[in-house]
Amino acid sequence: MDTSPNLQLAYLIAAQSQKHVTYNESMRALDALVQQAVLDKDLATPPSTPADGDRYIVAASPTGAWAGQAGKVAAYQDGAWAFYTPREGWLAWRQHRGIIDRRPARFYGDVWNIFRHTRALIIGEKLERRNRMDASTVLSDMTPNEKSFALWLEHLLNKIPAAEYRQLNIETLSVLASFFRQNPTLEVEDACALDAMIGHAVRLAYLQQRPEREPSYNDFKADAWTAFYASSPERTSVFLVAALRRLLTFDSA
Numbered sequence: 001m002d003t004s005p006n007l008q009l010a011y012l013i014a015a016q017s018q019k020h021v022t023y024n025e026s027m028r029a030l031d032a033l034v035q036q037a038v039l040d041k042d043l044a045t046p047p048s049t050p051a052d053g054d055r056y057i058v059a060a061s062p063t064g065a066w067a068g069q070a071g072k073v074a075a076y077q078d079g080a081w082a083f084y085t086p087r088e089g090w091l092a093w094r095q096h097r098g099i100i101d102r103r104p105a106r107f108y109g110d111v112w113n114i115f116r117h118t119r120a121l122i123i124g125e126k127l128e129r130r131n132r133m134d135a136s137t138v139l140s141d142m143t144p145n146e147k148s149f150a151l152w153l154e155h156l157l158n159k160i161p162a163a164e165y166r167q168l169n170i171e172t173l174s175v176l177a178s179f180f181r182q183n184p185t186l187e188v189e190d191a192c193a194l195d196a197m198i199g200h201a202v203r204l205a206y207l208q209q210r211p212e213r214e215p216s217y218n219d220f221k222a223d224a225w226t227a228f229y230a231s232s233p234e235r236t237s238v239f240l241v242a243a244l245r246r247l248l249t250f251d252s253a
Contacts, residue, residue, distance in 0.1 A: 038073070050076040058083075107170075109144035110177035111153060117180040120191035123156040123169060131156055132191065164229050169194050171233060172201075175240040188248065201236065201243035202228045208239075 041057035046065050054076045058069045065081050066074060073084040114121060115135035124131040133152065142149040160166040172194050180186060206224035207214050217224070228236060 044070075046074070046081065052076060052078070057086075107174070108150045108153065110181075111173050112138065112142070112144040112149060114173070114176050114180055114192070115139055117186055118188040118190075118192045121173075122191050122193040122195070123153075124160055124195070126193045126195050131159070165198075168198050168229075168236070171236055172198055172240055175237050176244070179241060179244055197240060197243050197247060200247060201239040204242050204246070205231065205235070205239040 038055045038057050042059050043056055044059040044062045044066065046056075047054070056074045058066050058072050058074050060070050062068070062070050069083045071086070073086060075082050075084065111121075115133075115138045119135050121133045122131055123133065133156070138149065157166055157169060160169060176192060176197075202221075202224050203217060205228055206220065207217065209227070210220070213220050228239075
């Protein structure tokens with residue numbers, strides 16, 4: 001094997017000439033990809049005056065020096081752009097917006113499709129009227145890839161102050177989209193409140209590990225949330241689906 005498995009860093013080999021070239025290239029890659037904080041993920045044209053070390057996630061249909069590099073991490077290093085192909089599961093902190101980007105492809109289109117199955121989505125505090133996205137408005141006035149829909153959705157997500165909880169909302173939207181895609185005829189008569197679904201998932205996950213604490217669960221809520229935040233996306237998704245099924249069963253009872 002000539003490169004490392006995750007970051008594809010070239011190994012030095014015996015009797016290699018100009019070892020410093022290979023070494024420096026690996027150092028540049030590490031500088032770009034470790035503790036990754038990108039300035040933006042929606043630009044398709046490179047900025048005119050980037051600073052050394054600036055990083056971006058290249059948007060769709062890029063132009064100029066970014067042409068043909070859609071979806072890659074663009075890092076401005078030593079006066080030129082270097083591009084790195086992300087692997088599944090990589091995280092990038094978006095500095096200007098404060099969102100941890102861990103979204104599947106076609107995120108907005110998938111979320112739009114949720115409105116075919118429910119009357120509304122409530123993102124954030126459920127008692128706040130302005131956090132409600134009504135299906136009647138979305139389906140009649142917006143298309144899946146329309147910018148106004150994406151901006152409305154991002155506005156509600158960005159109102160959530162805690163980045164880790166914001167990410168849970170993003171994961172919950174993805175779980176809802178997948179669930180309805182697998183159950184195309186299902187219709188939910190009430191609004192889907194993400195707060196309720198997430199809170200129920202946290203409870204289910206914690207009590208699976210500590211069933212003896214169910215009678216006094218409220219005393220351990222902080223521990224339950226800490227454990228849920230530390231869980232992998234795969235584990236959180238399992239309990240988000242379980243919470244959704246449980247809530248649907250309760251609503252239909």
